[in-house]
Amino acid sequence: MHNPESIDIFTPKDLETDQEVRWCPGCGDYAILNSVKKILPDLGQPKHEFVFISGIGCSSRFPYYMNTFGMHSIHGRATAVATGLKVTRPELSVWVITGDGDALSIGGNHLIHTLRRNPDLNILLFNNQIYGLTKGQYSPTSEVGKVTKSSPVGSVESPFNPLSLCLGANSTFIARTIDKDAKHQQEIYKRAYAHKGTSMVEIYQNCNVFNDHAFDIFTDKEIKLLNGIYLEHQKPLIYDGGKKGIRLNGLQPEVIDLEEYSQADCMVHDETDKTKAFILTQFFENHLLPRPFGVLYCDNSKPTLEGGMNNQIERANIVDKKLAFNSLLMTNAYWEVK
Amino acid sequence: MNNSKKQLREVVIKFAGDSGDGIQLTGNQFAETTALFGNDIATFPDFPAEIRAPIGTVPGVSGFQLHFGDTHIFTPGDAYDVLVVMNAAALKTNLKSLKPNGIIIANISGFDSKNLRLANIPEEENPLENNSLHNYQVHKIDITKLTKLAVAEYNLGNKESERCKNMFVLGLVYWLYHRTMDKTIQFIEQRFKKEPIIANANITALKAGYNFGDTTESFTYQYEVAKAESQPGLYRSINGNQAMAMGFLAASLNAELPLFLGTYPITPASDILHELSKHKGYDVYTFQAEDEISGVCAAIGASYGGSIGITTSSGPGIALKTEAIGLATMLELPLVICNIQRGGPSTGLPTKTEQADLMQALYGRNGECPLVVIAPSTHSDCYEMAYIAIKIALEHTVPVMILSDGFIANGAEPWNIKTIEQLPPIKSNFITTDADSNNYMPYLRNANLSRNIAVPGTRNYEHRIGGLEKENITGNISYDPLNHELMVKLRAEKVERVADIIPPQKFESGNEKSSLLIIGWGSTYGSIGAAVNELNNEGYDVAQIHLKYINPLPANLEELIKPFDKVMVAELNNGQLIKLIRDKYLKDAIGINKIQGQPFMVKEIKESIINHLNNA
Ligand code: SF4
Numbered sequence: 001m002h003n004p005e006s007i008d009i010f011t012p013k014d015l016e017t018d019q020e021v022r023w024c025p026g027c028g029d030y031a032i033l034n035s036v037k038k039i040l041p042d043l044g045q046p047k048h049e050f051v052f053i054s055g056i057g058c059s060s061r062f063p064y065y066m067n068t069f070g071m072h073s074i075h076g077r078a079t080a081v082a083t084g085l086k087v088t089r090p091e092l093s094v095w096v097i098t099g100d101g102d103a104l105s106i107g108g109n110h111l112i113h114t115l116r117r118n119p120d121l122n123i124l125l126f127n128n129q130i131y132g133l134t135k136g137q138y139s140p141t142s143e144v145g146k147v148t149k150s151s152p153v154g155s156v157e158s159p160f161n162p163l164s165l166c167l168g169a170n171s172t173f174i175a176r177t178i179d180k181d182a183k184h185q186q187e188i189y190k191r192a193y194a195h196k197g198t199s200m201v202e203i204y205q206n207c208n209v210f211n212d213h214a215f216d217i218f219t220d221k222e223i224k225l226l227n228g229i230y231l232e233h234q235k236p237l238i239y240d241g242g243k244k245g246i247r248l249n250g251l252q253p254e255v256i257d258l259e260e261y262s263q264a265d266c267m268v269h270d271e272t273d274k275t276k277a278f279i280l281t282q283f284f285e286n287h288l289l290p291r292p293f294g295v296l297y298c299d300n301s302k303p304t305l306e307g308g309m310n311n312q313i314e315r316a317n318i319v320d321k322k323l324a325f326n327s328l329l330m331t332n333a334y335w336e337v338k
Numbered sequence: 339m340n341n342s343k344k345q346l347r348e349v350v351i352k353f354a355g356d357s358g359d360g361i362q363l364t365g366n367q368f369a370e371t372t373a374l375f376g377n378d379i380a381t382f383p384d385f386p387a388e389i390r391a392p393i394g395t396v397p398g399v400s401g402f403q404l405h406f407g408d409t410h411i412f413t414p415g416d417a418y419d420v421l422v423v424m425n426a427a428a429l430k431t432n433l434k435s436l437k438p439n440g441i442i443i444a445n446i447s448g449f450d451s452k453n454l455r456l457a458n459i460p461e462e463e464n465p466l467e468n469n470s471l472h473n474y475q476v477h478k479i480d481i482t483k484l485t486k487l488a489v490a491e492y493n494l495g496n497k498e499s500e501r502c503k504n505m506f507v508l509g510l511v512y513w514l515y516h517r518t519m520d521k522t523i524q525f526i527e528q529r530f531k532k533e534p535i536i537a538n539a540n541i542t543a544l545k546a547g548y549n550f551g552d553t554t555e556s557f558t559y560q561y562e563v564a565k566a567e568s569q570p571g572l573y574r575s576i577n578g579n580q581a582m583a584m585g586f587l588a589a590s591l592n593a594e595l596p597l598f599l600g601t602y603p604i605t606p607a608s609d610i611l612h613e614l615s616k617h618k619g620y621d622v623y624t625f626q627a628e629d630e631i632s633g634v635c636a637a638i639g640a641s642y643g644g645s646i647g648i649t650t651s652s653g654p655g656i657a658l659k660t661e662a663i664g665l666a667t668m669l670e671l672p673l674v675i676c677n678i679q680r681g682g683p684s685t686g687l688p689t690k691t692e693q694a695d696l697m698q699a700l701y702g703r704n705g706e707c708p709l710v711v712i713a714p715s716t717h718s719d720c721y722e723m724a725y726i727a728i729k730i731a732l733e734h735t736v737p738v739m740i741l742s743d744g745f746i747a748n749g750a751e752p753w754n755i756k757t758i759e760q761l762p763p764i765k766s767n768f769i770t771t772d773a774d775s776n777n778y779m780p781y782l783r784n785a786n787l788s789r790n791i792a793v794p795g796t797r798n799y800e801h802r803i804g805g806l807e808k809e810n811i812t813g814n815i816s817y818d819p820l821n822h823e824l825m826v827k828l829r830a831e832k833v834e835r836v837a838d839i840i841p842p843q844k845f846e847s848g849n850e851k852s853s854l855l856i857i858g859w860g861s862t863y864g865s866i867g868a869a870v871n872e873l874n875n876e877g878y879d880v881a882q883i884h885l886k887y888i889n890p891l892p893a894n895l896e897e898l899i900k901p902f903d904k905v906m907v908a909e910l911n912n913g914q915l916i917k918l919i920r921d922k923y924l925k926d927a928i929g930i931n932k933i934q935g936q937p938f939m940v941k942e943i944k945e946s947i948i949n950h951l952n953n954a
Pocket of ligand 1: 133
């Protein structure tokens with residue numbers, strides 16, 4: 001945490017811009033924008049040190065609505081732009097705003113390489129399982145059989161399991177949250193900020209125009225308790241209001257009834273345990289298991305890209321650079337003509 | 339033995355052998371020693387396309403051509419005086435360019451039945467045996483065997499002993515041209531610091547080659563080439579990619595900004611990455627990205643943060659970077675894109691030279707997307723052109739494309755070293771000082787139409803930019819039709835105004851009264867220059883203009899071109915600059931084009947000019 005000078009204290013209101021917000025009424029993006037605005041003033045870093053970089057898509061309009069520094073770049077490349085900025089300006093807090101098409105389709109290559117390099121970026125992936133800006137085609141996270149404008153008889157493609165993909169790319173921080181839960185979002189965004197390394201946050205975001213109700217099972221009062229599980233570090237995996245838990249049978253997670261079993265039988269969440277994190281990402285593939293929300297994995301031990309690069313630069317630092325440069329020009333054999 | 343000495347003005351030598359024979363190293367050593375002695379030189383390394391093409395075959399032949407003399411050397415030379423070949427394939431590939439009565443030094447072991455078969459030469463047609471080389475002075479030497487004998491005392495394995503044979507050849511050629519071995523001995527000692535036995539074996543082979551020349555009676559003459567007259571100063575030998583890297587570094591130091599290279603390995607551009615990655619101590623970031631797109635985007639991110647973002651590639655990579663270059667154009671951020679051109683399209687001829695990406699540089703993006711295009715004319719010129727590219731990018735907030743090519747990148751020449759103090763100052767448009775309140779207008783323009791770029795982290799300069807069309811002055815998103823037209827014109831005009839700072843165009847030879855004007859750009863400078871010089875010495879009157887600034891073109895160019903009835907444009911492509919010249923100046927120019935992956939030969943240009951002159 002930094003100690004901001006008093007002139008650097010700001011409020012969520014100061015983060016508003018003069019640009020009219022152009023998302024469809026009812027879009028989940030609004031809630032995400034508000035949650036980010038809510039936490040920024042609490043992070044202890046002055047407003048002018050935040051940078052939001054986005055790609056292309058509905059979510060990527062985000063920087064225009066956030067009165068910090070921001071760049072609306074090109075489709076899929078925000079992670080690459082952000083990497084160049086972060087390594088040269090490590091003191092800045094750099095956030096990447098992206099979507100399922102932007103990050104996982106056209107920008108998939110940059111995403112996985114960003115994760116393995118681990119620059120200290122916070123990536124907010126707005127996953128609405130559809131192409132919104134281009135008006136409703138299936139995306140790399142749309143489910144098999146999805147009927148859209150470009151798949152009128154149903155998509156035959158299998159979707160990505162985004163957090164599993166990220167873990168596979170050696171991500172050091174993966175988390176999941178959802179647009180309708182402001183409190184949870186804020187907690188996760190603060191965790192993402194605190195993590196030194198690339199923080200990957202998948203946000204379930206409802207596109208009420210082209211893919212409405214995609215996440216109702218995690219938000220509807222009657223059923224959400226059955227379908228989602230909220231992870232807490234070092235706590236047993238319990239859901240459905242304490243009625244159900246998850247235990248590990250070997251490496252297989254399975255649901256247990258807590259009237260029959262005790263909490264001691266449950267798998268205990270350890271966000272530093274990569275094997276367990278992998279198991280958690282696989283809940284996605286099994287519809288009998290609840291979907292985990294929260295921080296699935298956090299490894300603070302891995303060096304950051306900017307740390308590595310700047311260390312090498314500092315170690316090699318030349319004091320009188322111009323003098324050294326002139327002699328560098330002459331290090332190869334040289335001769336004099338008089 | 340006392341051989342007679344013969345004085346020569348200039349010599350072209352070609353070293354050729356298998357790519358595993360150490361030909362490039364041999365050539366480079368001879369070039370450096372010769373440059374150090376004081377000759378003017380031009381070199382032309384010719385690599386095989388495959389890294390490990392089958393040993394002994396024609397596709398595996400690696401060559402190094404060197405032209406040196408006591409006078410100004412324009413090109414690596416059209417034809418060789420001396421051809422050194424380590425095997426049959428090397429002779430087969432290169433014989434056609436050997437001058438009549440030229441010298442061949444051939445390694446006999448490279449012509450055994452196996453090597454002949456690999457080179458697809460029937461055994462009974464062994465050129466060393468069948469008298470087909472009677473028009474040349476052939477020196478058949480069993481270099482492999484002599485080398486092995488010379489280094490026998492070191493008890494190296496068969497392969498390792500054989501590997502010293504390039505040093506034997508080098509020693510022999512040093513003897514032939516009366517050169518000292520000091521530079522190379524130093525080099526070997528340095529290179530094999532940790533393996534003294536290997537070092538000694540190589541030095542022994544080198545000296546054995548030299549002594550072989552001295553004792554054998556096979557060579558009638560030893561040759562001498564006197565020093566060239568050059569401007570006083572300190573010189574070194576430098577190739578295009580090295581010079582480019584040094585120019586970038588110099589600009590970063592004078593601008594007092596970190597340099598960020600975002601790039602992806604590609605032939606023939608990678609050596610710039612290799613060079614810059616050695617110099618982190620100068621605040622140099624080198625980022626080897628996952629692909630070409632990421633390389634340029636990361637460079638844009640670095641420029642956005644107030645560093646100098648540059649990216650290097652070759653044609654195929656530039657194609658991938660296209661969209662991002664458009665973004666930089668829209669954001670009006672400094673960015674330098676360096677294209678070391680090679681034969682295209684597609685993968686094309688990766689190791690061969692071509693100038694066929696000019697149209698791509700000028701027009702190859704979506705939308706109206708002009709950028710500054712410049713082209714170094716010689717290997718060492720890359721130093722100042724790289725420097726100028728960064729200066730323009732920073733001072734005009736515009737992407738700048740540098741068009742070098744394989745010939746410029748890999749070939750070397752002596753360079754009159756320009757220290758950092760001899761270069762013009764650079765002042766960036768970055769705002770890094772906090773303000774009391776936020777009145778910042780990101781797209782408010784300076785006199786040269788550049789914008790001032792407030793860098794993230796600067797208090798009270800928070801603002802958003804992006805690839806959507808900008809409203810003039812405020813930089814807000816705007817879909818207004820007239821605003822779009824205005825912005826397109828402003829971006830174009832900003833590029834045009836770069837003409838205000840580029841040096842006026844001059845004639846390299848001749849003047850507006852000459853009977854023909856030949857125009858070239860980029861790496862053809864030497865070939866065209868040599869051709870024009872020879873023609874003018876022969877009594878013709880030809881004028882030469884060589885363009886280094888292609889967008890914008892120099893402001894006075896029209897006035898220089900106007901008086902000519904006969905205008906020719908020579909380029910290593912199917913006619914690209916010529917379209918620009920015809921379009922801009924309505925001149926019925928005639929093209930001299932070559933698309934063979936090889937530089938122009940001087941005689942090719944001469945013939946074309948003479949033909950056109952005779953076609954009254
Ligand atoms: S199309 Fe969907 S994602 Fe896009 S703004 Fe509208 S509701 Fe939101």
